[in-house]
Amino acid sequence: MNQRTFGEHDDVDFVVVGSGAAGGVLAKELSTAGFNVVVLEQGPWQQSAQFSHDELAVERQFSMLNVASEVQTFREKESDPSKTGVARGLMYRRAIGGSSVHFAANYWRLRPSDFKECSRLGPIPGTSFADWPITYDELEPYYTKVDYEIGVSGRPGPMDPPRSRPYALGPMPNKSSGVILDRAASALGLHSQVAPMAILSSNYQGRSACQACGHCTWYGCEFGAKSSSLVTVIPAAMATGRCEVRADSTVVRVETNATGRTTGVVYVDKNGLERRQTAKAVVLAANGAETSRLLLMSATPKFPHGLANSSGVVGRNIMFNGSSSTTGMFEHPLNEFKGAVTSRIVLDFYETDSSRGFYGGGGIDSRFPYGPIGFAVNGLPDDIPQWGSEYKRALREYYAHSTRFVSHLTSLPLPTNTVTLDDDHKDRFGRPGLRLTYQDHPDDMKAKQWFRDRMEEMMHAAGAKRVWNQPVLPVDGGVHLLGTARMGNNPRDSVVDRYHRAHDVPNLFICDGSSFVTSGRGQPTMTIQALAFRAADHIARFAKTRDI
Numbered sequence: 001m002n003q004r005t006f007g008e009h010d011d012v013d014f015v016v017v018g019s020g021a022a023g024g025v026l027a028k029e030l031s032t033a034g035f036n037v038v039v040l041e042q043g044p045w046q047q048s049a050q051f052s053h054d055e056l057a058v059e060r061q062f063s064m065l066n067v068a069s070e071v072q073t074f075r076e077k078e079s080d081p082s083k084t085g086v087a088r089g090l091m092y093r094r095a096i097g098g099s100s101v102h103f104a105a106n107y108w109r110l111r112p113s114d115f116k117e118c119s120r121l122g123p124i125p126g127t128s129f130a131d132w133p134i135t136y137d138e139l140e141p142y143y144t145k146v147d148y149e150i151g152v153s154g155r156p157g158p159m160d161p162p163r164s165r166p167y168a169l170g171p172m173p174n175k176s177s178g179v180i181l182d183r184a185a186s187a188l189g190l191h192s193q194v195a196p197m198a199i200l201s202s203n204y205q206g207r208s209a210c211q212a213c214g215h216c217t218w219y220g221c222e223f224g225a226k227s228s229s230l231v232t233v234i235p236a237a238m239a240t241g242r243c244e245v246r247a248d249s250t251v252v253r254v255e256t257n258a259t260g261r262t263t264g265v266v267y268v269d270k271n272g273l274e275r276r277q278t279a280k281a282v283v284l285a286a287n288g289a290e291t292s293r294l295l296l297m298s299a300t301p302k303f304p305h306g307l308a309n310s311s312g313v314v315g316r317n318i319m320f321n322g323s324s325s326t327t328g329m330f331e332h333p334l335n336e337f338k339g340a341v342t343s344r345i346v347l348d349f350y351e352t353d354s355s356r357g358f359y360g361g362g363g364i365d366s367r368f369p370y371g372p373i374g375f376a377v378n379g380l381p382d383d384i385p386q387w388g389s390e391y392k393r394a395l396r397e398y399y400a401h402s403t404r405f406v407s408h409l410t411s412l413p414l415p416t417n418t419v420t421l422d423d424d425h426k427d428r429f430g431r432p433g434l435r436l437t438y439q440d441h442p443d444d445m446k447a448k449q450w451f452r453d454r455m456e457e458m459m460h461a462a463g464a465k466r467v468w469n470q471p472v473l474p475v476d477g478g479v480h481l482l483g484t485a486r487m488g489n490n491p492r493d494s495v496v497d498r499y500h501r502a503h504d505v506p507n508l509f510i511c512d513g514s515s516f517v518t519s520g521r522g523q524p525t526m527t528i529q530a531l532a533f534r535a536a537d538h539i540a541r542f543a544k545t546r547d548i
């Protein structure tokens with residue numbers, strides 16, 4: 001698609017850094033509201049026709065992440081040495097559309113209780129557990145906007161929060177794993193309900209319905225049925241004639257002047273040349289890892305601890321959403337390798353229940369997270385030989401007959417769990433590496449174990465011939481990057497206000513996974529996009545009333 005282009009000193013209203021789930025929405029909304037917008041994205045343009053079903057490349061080598069130039073380190077606590085290559089790390093895609101291109105597209109809303117949990121349950125010592133500065137009711141119209149603007153499929157279930165409109169599209173077809181979850185729920189008096197998905201169950205707004213190709217999580221959708229920013233809000237932004245989306249442009253610094261206002265950003269283009277884009281205001285949407293790195297790298301004598309960091313909170317409280325799982329093998333073939341990742345969820349254990357003895361709750365879905373290579377390497381129970389005729393026989397039997405129950409859980413915000421700059425490990429631009437320091441709160445470990453025990457009971461109740469558990473492991477990274485530039489009313493313990501404006505810099509806005517105050521129960525991206533639609537409304541209002 002042809003697009004408007006801008007020069008370094010053209011009259012640009014907003015620079016948006018990042019073109020992922022949040023950045024795409026912000027670009028579309030601000031350009032639709034009449035503003036000139038430049039989106040800077042460090043990764044390349046890759047169109048749907050370029051995606052492939054190469055399991056080895058995509059699922060084993062994570063080719064969709066475009067990770068080649070990235071330097072990351074890990075340590076459990078500040079006193080440990082940081083090491084490369086030891087942890088799962090901060091996983092996200094560097095390309096137009098960000099991680100919305102290759103994600104699994106589960107689109108749960110938070111519940112009203114998520115926003116005010118601290119008031120209800122009380123503080124948790126050693127954590128930054130807090131209420132959000134907004135309510136579910138304030139966000140609900142924007143959840144609905146996400147449903148219709150990007151295309152979300154589903155059917156309201158008994159455990160859902162209130163909604164003002166039905167889903168934009170009807171539910172995705174139920175899978176055999178969904179039938180298994182239905183059976184487990186009905187045997188145990190639980191409620192199985194349709195999984196909301198950012199995937200088209202029928203043709204919508206010129207895009208094709210899901211073709212059930214089965215190469216969904218970690219893959220891009222060559223049919224355009226997955227409602228990523230790449231095929232929804234980014235083309236809509238460009239179509240306004242007021243938005244330029246500039247790929248291969250890695251922002252290395254947010255610039256500020258003597259009065260403490262931002263004047264634009266410095267970025268490195270695909271030829272390695274340093275360039276500048278001036279703008280009246282900057283919007284960071286680079287995700288829960290990279291937004292913090294940029295703020296910390298933009299320190300000046302006026303902002304010695306990093307931009308927008310007078311609170312010292314930038315980079316702290318990173319949350320990933322915990323998870324645990326159990327697998328079952330059934331008498332009849334399930335052929336779970338087809339279709340989108342999941343079709344049913346159980347939300348009966350969503351809320352914290354003090355009788356369990358820990359903070360935390362979550363949802364459970366049923367899914368089969370393997371292609372044939374992954375299953376051959378990691379999928380079988382431990383007591384089956386890893387070679388020879390019994391191995392081959394077991395692969396044939398188990399691959400088509402198995403499914404997994406997976407929990408998606410809370411993760412507490414801890415000020416000691418951080419993303420910081422690692423000056424000992426630099427990337428090809430000379431940027432300090434991303435250093436993750438992380439240890440689970442004991443309640444997060446207990447939640448994982450408790451849910452695994454419930455899922456094991458459910459798998460038996462569903463009639464599995466054989467059930468085997470995956471170990472409950474500590475977190476050392478993940479794909480949900482949340483909480484590192486949290487929203488709040490108090491500038492002493494938060495980075496942005498309830499409208500996503502940085503407390504310290506009047507023309508800097510931050511809106512992406514970093515804005516979260518608590519983790520919800522997994523599947524954060526519906527909320528990330530609802531926040532982005534809401535933030536864009538307010539930012540446009542401020543700009544129109546010259547309040548930036």
Ligand SMILES: Cc1cc2nc3c(=O)[nH]c(=O)nc-3n(C[C@H](O)[C@H](O)[C@H](O)COP(=O)(O)OP(=O)(O)OC[C@H]3O[C@@H](n4cnc5c(N)ncnc54)[C@H](O)[C@@H]3O)c2cc1C
Pocket residue numbers: 017018019020021022023040041042043091092093094095096097098099100102103104105106107108217218249250251252285286287288290291294479480481512513514522523524525526528
């Ligand atoms: C395999 C996988 C499955 C997932 N499944 C689900 C799911 O089922 N449900 C769910 O809710 N979530 C899921 N997620 C998470 C979801 O993808 C993220 O929550 C979401 O994309 C985050 O949105 P964001 O806008 O905060 O960041 P991103 O989508 O990561 O976008 C940030 C963008 O900013 C760019 N950027 C970063 N730094 C710079 C810089 N310095 N200069 C220029 N550009 C920069 C990045 O390249 C990226 O394109 C999944 C993620 C993965 C990896």
Ligand code: SF4
Pocket residue numbers: 199209210211212213214215216217219220221222223224225226339340
């Ligand atoms: S399963 Fe459906 S949405 Fe997912 S990649 Fe295949 S066609 Fe696209």
